[in-house]
Amino acid sequence: MINLRIDDTPVQAEPGQTILVAARGVGIRIPTLCQVDALSPVGACRLCLVEIRNWNGRLVPACATPAQEGLDVVANSDKLTTLRRTILELLFSERNHICAFCVSSGHCELQDLATELGMDHVTFPYRFPSLPVDATHPKFGLDHNRCVLCGRCVRACSEVEGAYTWGFSGRGVATLVEADLGDPWGASKTCTACGKCVQACPVGALFEKGKATAEQVKRPEILAEVTERRPRV
Amino acid sequence: MTTSTETRAAELTKPYTGRPAELIQALHRVQTELGYIPEAAQAAVAETVGVPLSQVRGVVTFYHFFRTTPVGRHTLRLCLGTACHVRGADLVLKAIREELGVGLGGTSADGVFTVEGVRCLGACGLAPVMMIDEEVYGKLDPKKTKRILRGIRENAK
Numbered sequence: 001m002i003n004l005r006i007d008d009t010p011v012q013a014e015p016g017q018t019i020l021v022a023a024r025g026v027g028i029r030i031p032t033l034c035q036v037d038a039l040s041p042v043g044a045c046r047l048c049l050v051e052i053r054n055w056n057g058r059l060v061p062a063c064a065t066p067a068q069e070g071l072d073v074v075a076n077s078d079k080l081t082t083l084r085r086t087i088l089e090l091l092f093s094e095r096n097h098i099c100a101f102c103v104s105s106g107h108c109e110l111q112d113l114a115t116e117l118g119m120d121h122v123t124f125p126y127r128f129p130s131l132p133v134d135a136t137h138p139k140f141g142l143d144h145n146r147c148v149l150c151g152r153c154v155r156a157c158s159e160v161e162g163a164y165t166w167g168f169s170g171r172g173v174a175t176l177v178e179a180d181l182g183d184p185w186g187a188s189k190t191c192t193a194c195g196k197c198v199q200a201c202p203v204g205a206l207f208e209k210g211k212a213t214a215e216q217v218k219r220p221e222i223l224a225e226v227t228e229r230r231p232r233v
Numbered sequence: 234m235t236t237s238t239e240t241r242a243a244e245l246t247k248p249y250t251g252r253p254a255e256l257i258q259a260l261h262r263v264q265t266e267l268g269y270i271p272e273a274a275q276a277a278v279a280e281t282v283g284v285p286l287s288q289v290r291g292v293v294t295f296y297h298f299f300r301t302t303p304v305g306r307h308t309l310r311l312c313l314g315t316a317c318h319v320r321g322a323d324l325v326l327k328a329i330r331e332e333l334g335v336g337l338g339g340t341s342a343d344g345v346f347t348v349e350g351v352r353c354l355g356a357c358g359l360a361p362v363m364m365i366d367e368e369v370y371g372k373l374d375p376k377k378t379k380r381i382l383r384g385i386r387e388n389a390k
Contacts, residue, residue, distance in 0.1 A: 158285070167287025169294040180286040181272050190286065 004071040006050075013067035020048055020062040023075055030075050031084055031113055033202055034150035035063040038224040039159055045091075045150055047084050047113065050075045059083075085119045093124040094173065095131065096145040097203075103216045104204030110148060127173075136186030140198050140208055142177070147205035149175055152220070153197035160223050165191040177205075196223065241267065242274035246281045253284045256292060260299060269300040305340045305347040306389055309382075310364040314353035317361040321374070325361050328375035332382045345389045346382070 002013045006023045013022035018041065023030050034045040043061035050062045053072040062075065074080065091097075091110065099105045113119075131144035149168070154177060157166040165188050169178045179188040198206040199219050207216055242263050249259040259282050263274050270278075270293055279289045293299045311329065313322055326336065329348060333341040337350045346365075356362045359371025363378070370381055 154287075164285030164287055167285070167291045169290050171295045178287070178290065181275055181290045 006073045022067045038227045039155040102204040109202035136184035152200040156196040156200035238273045239277045242277035316357035320360040322361045328378040
């Protein structure tokens with residue numbers, strides 16, 4: 001067992017466990033967005049940044065950093081909340097997150113995080129990009145305006161479903177989640193219409209057609225439920 | 234066209250069959266031969282190399298080096314550096330747009346020119362300056378620019 005401290009609480013972790021998992025084990029909450037159980041950690045959203053006191057206060061993503069002997073971790077502080085709020089503000093200003101018009105309002109991880117971290121306004125100028133909506137799939141839709149590029153759909157598609165339909169195209173602020181060679185979703189030859197990407201999506205970017213806002217509740221837990229039943233290789 | 238592009242791309246990437254780690258080399262090879270990587274070629278590369286379509290597209294769109302549209306016969310590089318900017322590179326660009334119908338990053342409809350912007354050609358004394366293939370043209374003004382472009386276009390026909 002590895003011994004470390006998180007928010008001055010002594011914590012034990014198994015070798016290979018991340019700081020995030022160790023913190024959850026003792027009931028310490030660290031905000032996350034791009035992390036979902038059963039998918040590989042990528043450290044893309046940076047919301048789970050924690051401070052390591054004995055690494056000169058270095059900030060590391062808790063979801064992707066293995067617990068190590070003797071670490072003195074700060075998981076929650078005013079400084080970290082400010083940092084996390086800034087990250088949220090950047091996410092909100094990057095695309096068109098208009099909660100009032102979104103099918104995920106009320107059960108959106110981005111919205112919940114804003115509430116939790118007290119982000120009540122955005123100090124950056126909104127970019128208001130002009131982005132398309134792909135409604136070509138018979139069962140599902142993709143609205144790029146609401147996408148936060150967490151990559152949960154991309155990982156669910158490749159790691160759990162094995163279809164590799166979703167990928168990132170472009171780079172930086174112009175990155176888009178697209179199917180195959182940028183084909184309309186409905187025309188994708190690799191998509192199995194399994195819907196795992198939709199369940200994995202933390203926001204309203206991927207949604208089910210024919211479902212009202214109140215019914216549009218996502219179940220990202222299904223990914224772990226599926227993989228836990230698989231034989232280990 | 235599509236079928237032949239596909240076959241050609243498949244042939245070119247044969248040495249990389251089943252070697253996903255060499256995707257970028259395979260794409261380089263296709264671009265060197267075809268000048269760009271159309272969708273049909275991307276699909277063929279994905280098939281031979283053994284990489285999902287979405288990942289091939291990811292790589293092709295991530296790196297500025299890879300092109301998905303054909304390049305013109307001549308590459309025009311207009312300098313947008315400080316000296317050229319001060320000496321009226323914007324007027325030259327306007328002349329290029331008027332003459333060719335495309336701006337930065339575009340290829341003229343007749344396929345003769347691809348226009349690119351560069352930051353400095355190291356010929357500030359000749360500002361505003363542009364390069365067409367290996368040839369440098371300096372002390373440009375809109376009239377001179379149009380004359381040069383027309384001359385090259387005539388020769389290309």
